Amino acid sequence: MNATQPITAADGTPLKKKLAQAMFRSKLRAAGLVAPLLAFVLASFIFPIFALMWQGVHNNTFERLMPNLTEELRVWDGLSEPTEEMYTLLVADLRQNRADKTIGRVASRVNQELAGTRSLFTSTARKAAKLEPPYRDALIKTKKKWGEIKVWQAMKLTNQSLTPGFYATSLDAVYTVDQGFIMKEEKRQIYTKLFIRTLMISGSVMLLCLLLGYPVAYLLATLPLKYSNLLMIMVLLPFWTSLLVRTTAWIAILQSQGVVNDILVWVGIAADDSRFSLIYNMTGTIIAMTHILLPFMILPLYSVMKTIPPSYMRAARSLGATPTRAFIKVYVPQTIPGMGAGGLLVFILAIGYYITPALVGGQDGQLISNMIAYHMQKSLNWSLAAALGGILLGGVLILYWAYDRIIGIDNMKLG
């Protein structure tokens, strides 16, 4: 046989080609199996996230609903006196919005930029049909505020559909026509404080979970089966219990007339009229969240510890290490993938928590997620909610990147 001739299959085609065909078919089959999931993730996860993120920098309510005024506002310098022409176009747009029942949307949008302008728009629109030229005087006669330059500046800002304004608000700054970004005064700053507090609380919950979960996972992995099964059930039972039930149970335990305080008074550690405040503050939030998130730390740790052969520890001991030294030098390094996975899981879940802080948080247990929920459900300022969410997402991605650089994502074991 000629050595240079390629090996062929039974039907004469080169084996390499035949193999590629067979592989392609199986690859296609695999892709076909994954396709529904991929489509589902794209449609229900990736697309909505990008759509929402887009809202954080883009809001065209004003431009869309005030078509006459929009061009004129764009060329206006934002500082000179508004012209009669601008007032005329404004009245035309107000009349149209009144007829279309869309004035509320415009009013809400401008009100986000300048508080107190909502009723200015809605009430003027109600009277817009009866107004007569010259419109500047007519409008100012209806409501004095129309003569104020800051109302027009607010309109100019909202007229800009692609805007950094929501991200500025999320960082306690104001985006202005003439001065760019300026920080809000101290007593009005809220979001940066909440971001920092969210990171601090999530960090402490993660550390507490690690401290409490590590010994439990160790016992689970090393005890004989009949004890470890019982222990496993004790870990999983609360895990399967409703979040609300567990949160309210903590209220019953920690409140000032609750179980813990009653025992402390009975023992004599606390006086009856000065019981400890264990709930409706940051302490309560951290305790309840730690309890709720603990299984997310224990389970990955357990799955890693289960795979560590006991012979490694015995080898370390036989080479002369003390039990502590053998544990620290041999056992702990092997559990790092589990610690990383559990830590990351707990931290990321904690960052987005909002029911527990809402119920037991009181005044200093509020997290940034509570503000996002407020802007989604109550104020309907979805753009600001998107901007706050975008910053939170960015923060998580940075942490993930840092984790990858320091520990390596390949090391993570979720079970």
Place this chain on the structure above:
Amino acid sequence: MSGLTKKFVALAGLSAFVAGNAVAAELTVVSWGGAYTKSQVEAYHKPWMAQTGHTIISEDYGGGIAEIKAQVDSGNVTWDVVDVELSDAIRACDEGLLEEIDHSTLPPAPDGTPAADDFLPGTLHDCAVASIVWSSVYVYDTSKVRNWNVPKTMGDFFDTNAYPGKRGMRKSPKVTMEFALIADGVPVSEVYDVLGTEEGIERAFAKLDTIKDDVIWWEAGAQPAQLLADGEVIFTTAWNGRVFNAVAAEDQSFEMVWDGQIYDLDLWVIPKGSKNVEAALDFVRFSTATEQLANQASWISYGPARASSVPLIGTYHDNPAIKMADHMPTAPGNFANALQNDFEFWADNQDDLNERFNAWLAQ
């Protein structure tokens, strides 16, 4: 079943069928849950279903117009009638999210007074019809023995020297800031004028500063009664109907202080694009008739929005000893120093004040 009864049932079914626009509709009515929804089911839903042959699915929600907006914007409206607060009704109407309701089609009072004159002032709007008047008050528990003078005014709520202990308040600037100004001596008629100025806002926060360390903030409507029953707080702000229900149905010994109460309305609205507009309108007309509003008042202590319902208010549904009229926010003994929630002020300033309120909390 005898032949005659069979025929009778068939006939009854047929008449219900004909009465209900030829097809029996399934109406989704959304409200706030708990004792309040129960009062609506007993006074409105059941008799309306019996009369028309339609069915009602009752759902609970937590207020706000986010869900209505999401349904209308996406074109998939599944709610037919929703119970909302006044400021939300006005706002949703301005944004074109609601069907308009023609007031002339609302049933007149039994004596023939047209609906427009029979409803209390400010309770009828382009897209909304009010059913009840409810109120925010503060409450204490008389079963806990304390050496104090019986609290009588809003000022007492803020007086930590005479009344030491924790207080429950709703974690929201709405109502909280008005209470602070009333306690600080602002007459109820001037509260919103003062709150509209920078000094007024500072003044309200300064008053709140005096009790800040003693406040437990609640968010869900069921929380205050629980806080008070557990002895967590000595006072708490609450909604009067919930307090009444805790007293009448759960034998709690709560006492309300009506001084400085802030009252507001609950209204029916119909989301734009509801698939059962005709049936929904019929339900709104039925439930806001004089008799139904008076009936609801025998289940919960919220005042009816029609003048002609007031004389018909009877006793609590399972305890004839409780005269409901005495427990209404609008009863003469309770109404002496009352403030109506200014929906326009809050529509303008809600977001701004909420940010400042949260910043104040975080300090």
